[in-house]
Amino acid sequence: MTTAQPKLRNIGPKGAAWLRQVGLRTHEDLKETGAVEAFMRVKRAGFKPSLNLLYALEGALMDCHWQEVPEARRLELVTAAESAIALLPLPRGRPAAGPVTTTMMEIEPHDDIPHDDIRDVSLLDDASACVLGADTTVVLDQRILGKPADRVDALAMLAALSGREHRVMTAVAVASPSQCVVRLVTSKVRMRRIDPAQAEAYWTSGEPQDKAGGYAIQGWGAIFVESLEGSYSTVVGLPLCETAELLDMFGLPYWSKTSV
Numbered sequence: 001m002t003t004a005q006p007k008l009r010n011i012g013p014k015g016a017a018w019l020r021q022v023g024l025r026t027h028e029d030l031k032e033t034g035a036v037e038a039f040m041r042v043k044r045a046g047f048k049p050s051l052n053l054l055y056a057l058e059g060a061l062m063d064c065h066w067q068e069v070p071e072a073r074r075l076e077l078v079t080a081a082e083s084a085i086a087l088l089p090l091p092r093g094r095p096a097a098g099p100v101t102t103t104m105m106e107i108e109p110h111d112d113i114p115h116d117d118i119r120d121v122s123l124l125d126d127a128s129a130c131v132l133g134a135d136t137t138v139v140l141d142q143r144i145l146g147k148p149a150d151r152v153d154a155l156a157m158l159a160a161l162s163g164r165e166h167r168v169m170t171a172v173a174v175a176s177p178s179q180c181v182v183r184l185v186t187s188k189v190r191m192r193r194i195d196p197a198q199a200e201a202y203w204t205s206g207e208p209q210d211k212a213g214g215y216a217i218q219g220w221g222a223i224f225v226e227s228l229e230g231s232y233s234t235v236v237g238l239p240l241c242e243t244a245e246l247l248d249m250f251g252l253p254y255w256s257k258t259s260v
Helices: 013-021 027-033 035-044 051-062 071-086 116-122 151-161 196-204 220-224 232-236 240-249
Strands: 100-106 131-140 143-145 165-175 179-191 225-229
Touching: 013 035, 013 051, 027 035, 027 051, 035 051, 035 071, 051 071, 051 240, 071 179, 071 240, 131 240, 143 151, 151 196, 165 232, 165 240, 179 232, 179 240, 196 220, 220 225
Parallel strands: none
Antiparallel strands: 100 179, 131 143, 131 165, 165 179, 179 225
C-alpha cells in the first residue's frame, strides 16, 4: 500500500490551487523546491500572489503560521524573490516601472544611529511597538526638487518640469525595536507643456506651497500630468502596495480602521 504524502499546511485555498497547477501538492514537493522557487513558479504561471503566499510557504516548511516566520527571515525571502522577479520578462506592451529596493537595518539600543527617530524606537519598552514613516523626493535629471521656497521658486520648478519626464522616489520604512526595513519605490511622471499663466494660477490655488516638486498629483496638479509609469500612490507620497507588504513582514494588521 502506498503511503499518502502529507499535504501542505497553513496554505489558503487559493494559494493551494495555484500550487497544484504548478505541480506542487505535498510538503515533500515544497521541501525539494523551497519557498522562493515555489512562489516564483506561481508568478511565472501568470498568477498574482502577494507576499503572504511567500511567507505562508516558508511557514509550511517551518510548520508554523506565516506570522510566526521571523522578521529577518521574511526579509531574506523578499530580497531573494525581488532578485528573481527582476529577471522575469515584462508582459508585452507593458512599460518598465521604476525599481523597488529593500534595505534592512538591525538596531541596537546604543548604536550610533544618525536617525534619532529610529534610535528612539529601540528604547521603547513595548517589544511589539513599530513606527511607520515615509518621505518623497522629486528628481529632474540629477537635481532634487524639494518644496518651493516661494512663488518664484515654484514657478521655476513648474517651468523646469514642463514638457519633460522626471522621477518621483518615495521611501517608506517600518521600524521595530530590533530592526528597520526600508523600501524605495520609483515612478516616472511626464508633464505636458505648462503655460506660464496656468503655472501662475496653480500657485495662486495654494496647492504647490508644501509639495515636493511644486505640484500634487492627487490635486489640481494632475491637470499637468501627461503620463505615469509605476505607482500612483508613490507619487502621492505613500506607496500603498509596498507599505502593505512591509506591514505584513512585521505581522501588523491594516484592514481594520483601528488596527494601526
